[in-house]
Structures are given as structure tokens and as C-alpha cells.
Amino acid sequence: MPEASEYGGSGLLTNVRTGRHTSFDRIVFDVTGRPSWRLVHYVKNIVTLGRGDFVPLRGDAKLEIVLSVPSHDAAGRSTYNPADHDELTLVLAYRTFRQVANAGSFEGQTTIGVGVRAHLPFRVFTLTNRVVVDVAHNW
Template structure:
């Protein structure tokens, strides 16, 4: 048989644990609400550089680094029109940032980088801004060989980075 004072202690402890769980959930929902009020990050530039073992694409942002996906695609198309992107290559990557915009609330472009550019690098052959629509900004990158890459974010200032390894000769 459980003594009544022990029941009271157990009930108080359960209540305290429940209250602690609810209060710890509040900051998470507050963080989500605060992030929703933050403006969409703006894409302001894209650049590239060649290094001894890799080529690098850097996308400069104003705000925070949004979610990003990098996907191998059979060809590059402009968002919206579906028209082919005129970059020579045999292999292509699509880089999609969301939420992001390359324009301000008035519709003025915030993007000052190249829209379509051949690079002349050993691995990365070209880069193009292929879309800025409904919270997505998309870039396409062209290669002659299968691109092996890694992605990461850098901060202060905010940047999304794609490093593409140079193929190793056998």
C-alpha cells in the first residue's frame, strides 16, 4: 500500500515535470514565430574560384542562410519558362535556396552577380541564375565530368558554398 504523503509527492513531481516540459516547448514555438517574422533572405551575388584540389561556388546572402538542396539534373532549365540554359556541359547541378529571393518587396533585383557566365575553371564550366520565383532562388552549374561536391554555410557575412572536387588522374 502506498502512503498518502508519498502519493502527494509523486503527484507534485509529475506536475512539476509536466510544467517543465510545457515551458521548454514555449521557447521552440517562440523561435518558430520569430523566424516567421524575419524577412526572407536576399541573394545578392554568386561567385566562383579555382583552387588546387577543387572549384568553389559561393552564393552571397543578406539575412540568414536558407535551406538549400543541390541536385544532379540531366539538363538545366530556366524556372517558369522551361527554356534550356545555354551552358555547355555533360553534367549539371541545380542549386535551390528556400526561402530566398533575388528581389526586394518592390520587385527590384537585389542580385548583382552574373546571370549566365562561363567560368574557364578546370571543373566548373559555367554558372547561371535560373530562377527567382515564389520563395525559391535557383542556380545551375555545368561540368564536363561528374561533379563530386560538398556543401556548407559560412557566416558574417552569410554565404552558401559548394566545393566541387577536381577529378584525380589515374
């Protein structure tokens, strides 16, 4: 079931990291300022913001995470510039995640695509300077 946030952010994306836990895989978005997300849901395909290009992802399910924070400042300078936009973090040994890719930042929001093993339950929450998404290992 999709989850949506009720408020907009006023921060900037600075980092994306992942972790493995006993019953879930976690993705964390580090934000300067107020962290916020707009929508997290499973979709048929992930497309880039602004251009609509297809973003290929490994996995049987695709989780679209739309953050309400850009990855660039007001002057257009990047605040998050990964070495590889198709592999933001290495998740090859994870139980649930298969791939994490950047789908772009446009008009105050950033979209991240996560290739997932299957349509598994997830939860979304914010912490100080972070948006966190946990995806369960099982149903």
C-alpha cells in the same frame, strides 16, 4: 548524391562568385540575412523557374543549385542583377566548372545552373551570410 537542406532561408541573394582551389572549384552565394539552400543535385537539364525554358550549359554534367532565398526584395526590386545571366562568373580557366548561369528567382527561391566537366563529388554548407558549394576536381 543530392543534398537537401532542412530549413528555409530568410535572406536575399546579393552576389555570386567563384574561386579555384587546389582540389576543388568553389561557388559562393552571398546573402543578406539567413543563408539557406533547398537542393543541390545533378540533373539532365536546367530549366528556368516559372517558365520552364531550357538553360543551355557547357560541360558534360549539370549541377542544379536551388537556394531558399530570392534575388529580389518584397517590393520586387532586384537584389542581385548580373550583367549576363548566362555567364554569372567567368570560369573558362577552371578545372571543374564550365559555366555558371542564372535560371531565375520565383516564389522565394533562386536556381543556379553550373556546367561541370563531369559528375564529380560535391559538398554544400553555409557560413555567415553565404551558401558555399565545392565541386571536386577528381573522383
